């Protein structure tokens with residue numbers, strides 16, 4: 001029988017390097033924003049348009065994960081709305097919205113606290129949105145976060161959705177001034193392949209959040225490390241090393257915070273009185289894997305599918321790397337693969353080019369050997385991470401619905 005008094009600690013162990021680990025939680029709102037002055041200025045410039053009677057119909061706020069898009073955009077808009085009563089700001093995160101109906105309903109819920117039933121359809125939801133906005137201040141800024149999670153939808157077309165949001169009849173009739181800010185990792189026009197009708201209704205106002213460099217990450221993470229750890233437990237040399245590796249690999253503040261938290265846990269577990277380089281190293285791979293898996297899960301179906309082809313050959317019971325385009329194509333055309341997802345050589349080649357742009361594979365031309373000049377392909381990460389992710393992709397990816405039986 002377990003004695004729970006033995007099991008639970010009364011206090012933190014004396015040898016813990018942490019004072020307040022919660023400070024390193026990426027979800028905890030930091031007091032101040034560092035190293036994003038130029039983005040703050042760009043966002044403020046857009047908002048200042050209110051004084052001239054103009055806000056752009058859309059603003060694209062984009063950049064890789066963990067670069068402060070959500071934090072900075074929310075805060076700047078909030079501070080502006082605090083100071084200007086003719087402006088309202090609403091924030092909606094669309095990450096969990098798998099259909100356009102859900103997404104529209106989430107916006108309605110943010111505005112009114114109520115949702116429409118499915119039978120009321122997108123028409124019903126939009127009617128509700130325009131009715132709610134009619135009572136809003138002169139200007140409404142609508143922040144739509146993680147908008148790139150919106151996908152092809154069997155019931156509605158994203159073009160239709162955006163067109164309505166931008167040019168909806170109810171909106172025009174009531175003369176509602178709405179500025180829709182789209183927060184995403186990629187530029188939306190590229191990602192969703194919006195048609196020209198929608199594109200011409202959007203403005204080309206863009207604010208880019210680049211990955212953090214070493215100095216930026218130091219400024220972002222530094223104050224949090226001061227508060228999270230006992231004095232002297234994160235030696236300057238180790239802090240510099242962690243920041244440098246986080247910047248070099250990800251440029252992502254969220255991952256940098258996580259890396260230091262995990263390195264601190266390793267130090268405590270090993271009963272070290274301070275964090276060492278080895279504590280950082282021990283967690284680099286874990287964080288790296290998490291980062292890659294996250295990328296894999298957000299890939300369109302064809303891209304993920306082609307990657308499974310890239311890692312599907314074995315040699316001495318290990319995944320064979322590199323492979324050729326022909327081998328990838330052959331793997332993807334094996335018996336048992338449904339016709340509807342088969343890809344031609346050319347399509348495979350195009351997807352591989354995309355994957356290379358995304359930094360997931362590396363390719364080079366090999367001119368040695370009997371076959372002449374031939375393209376070699378290998379993953380930039382541990383190839384095992386692909387098969388290890390298949391099941392999760394099948395359950396979590398919004399792209400996977402493509403395989404639903406018709």
Ligand SMILES: Nc1ncnc2c1ncn2[C@@H]1O[C@H](COP(=O)(O)OP(=O)(O)O)[C@@H](O)[C@H]1O
Pocket residue numbers: 025026027028029030032033034035036063064065066067068069070071072209220253254
């Ligand atoms: N410039 C910054 N200053 C302070 N903390 C930051 C900064 N950028 C990111 N962070 C931290 O990282 C977390 C993730 O940032 P977030 O804005 O959500 O990134 P994104 O939306 O680009 O993925 C924030 O909640 C915050 O804790």
Ligand SMILES: [Mg+2]
Pocket residue numbers: 069070071145146
């Ligand atoms: Mg975000």
